[in-house]
Amino acid sequence: MRIQEMFDLSGKVAIVTGGGRGIGYFISKGMAESGASLVIASRKLQNCQKVASEIHHEMGVKTMALRCDLRSEEEISNLVDVVIKEFERIDILVNNSGSGWLASTFEYPIDKWDRVMNINVRGPWILTQKVASVMKKRGGGKIIFVSSIMGMRGASEKTQPAIAYNASKGALNAITMDLAVKWAPYQIYVNAIAPGSFKTEMTSYYDMEEYNEVRDIVLSSTPLGRQGGEDDIKGVAVFLASDASNFITGQIITVDGGSTVVAH
Numbered sequence: 181m182r183i184q185e186m187f188d189l190s191g192k193v194a195i196v197t198g199g200g201r202g203i204g205y206f207i208s209k210g211m212a213e214s215g216a217s218l219v220i221a222s223r224k225l226q227n228c229q230k231v232a233s234e235i236h237h238e239m240g241v242k243t244m245a246l247r248c249d250l251r252s253e254e255e256i257s258n259l260v261d262v263v264i265k266e267f268e269r270i271d272i273l274v275n276n277s278g279s280g281w282l283a284s285t286f287e288y289p290i291d292k293w294d295r296v297m298n299i300n301v302r303g304p305w306i307l308t309q310k311v312a313s314v315m316k317k318r319g320g321g322k323i324i325f326v327s328s329i330m331g332m333r334g335a336s337e338k339t340q341p342a343i344a345y346n347a348s349k350g351a352l353n354a355i356t357m358d359l360a361v362k363w364a365p366y367q368i369y370v371n372a373i374a375p376g377s378f379k380t381e382m383t384s385y386y387d388m389e390e391y392n393e394v395r396d397i398v399l400s401s402t403p404l405g406r407q408g409g410e411d412d413i414k415g416v417a418v419f420l421a422s423d424a425s426n427f428i429t430g431q432i433i434t435v436d437g438g439s440t441v442v443a444h
Contacts, residue, residue, distance in 0.1 A: 186424040189418065194272035194274065195311070196211065196218065196274040198276040198326075199218075204326075206410040212238075217243070218241060229245040244262075249303075250277055256306050260310045260314065270315065273308065273311045273321070274326065275324065277304070278345075279300060281342065283341060283342075288344065293343075297344060297347075304352070320366060320367025322425075323368065323370045324417060330346040331353050339398065356371060371432070373413070373417060373435055374434045375435050376408065376435065377439075379409055403439070408435060
């Protein structure tokens with residue numbers, strides 16, 4: 181197979197949760213640029229509709245926007261049912277939707293812990309289970325979790341007072357490795373991307389004066405000296421979604437400018 185063919189997603193159908201903004205938006209663009217038909221789903225339908233329309237007009241691929249609150253099993257089931265009805269297949273699932281809550285670890289509210297875990301772990305697991313059942317019948321597929329380097333290490337209260345978020349990403353890493361083994365006989369590949377700090381809406385607070393110190397700590401501990409952007413993430417996602425990664429499963433690929441290899 182020639183290298184261009186290996187990365188070609190033409191004829192494939194990809195679901196990207198949380199694809200209406202941030203890292204999910206970057207990944208959605210990458211999938212479409214490689215030729216995949218695209219389903220963008222999140223709690224905020226308007227964001228999904230805007231991005232789906234933009235991508236369709238710019239790249240000519242078929243797109244669909246759907247509301248899906250990952251706290252609702254009914255909405256998750258509806259997402260899968262609608263995609264199957266419209267496209268008759270699901271080849272790629274990118275579990276990108278996520279949520280966090282900042283609070284002192286000693287006073288971290290249990291209702292916020294539950295909210296983060298429901299959106300970041302329980303919901304993606306239910307969606308993955310349903311999509312994998314479809315993939316199994318069709319002979320395989322590619323599942324990608326968007327984790328975080330914060331699921332692989334600890335952090336100070338100053339830079340990351342988000343224990344539930346960090347724990348949820350660690351759970352996704354464990355799920356990735358376990359499902360890769362369990363579903364390999366069905367040619368269902370399961371991998372994860374663990375981003376470091378990216379310049380998105382989620383990190384826009386770095387520009388506020390009271391968070392300048394946090395920004396400086398993050399950047400000083402990143403060998404490449406900057407936050408990530410669109411081109412830094414979409415290539416990795418397309419690689420894991422394509423035939424180019426057909427001997428890779430159960431891996432957590434860090435995309436962090438080198439920050440995880442620095443001795444802190």
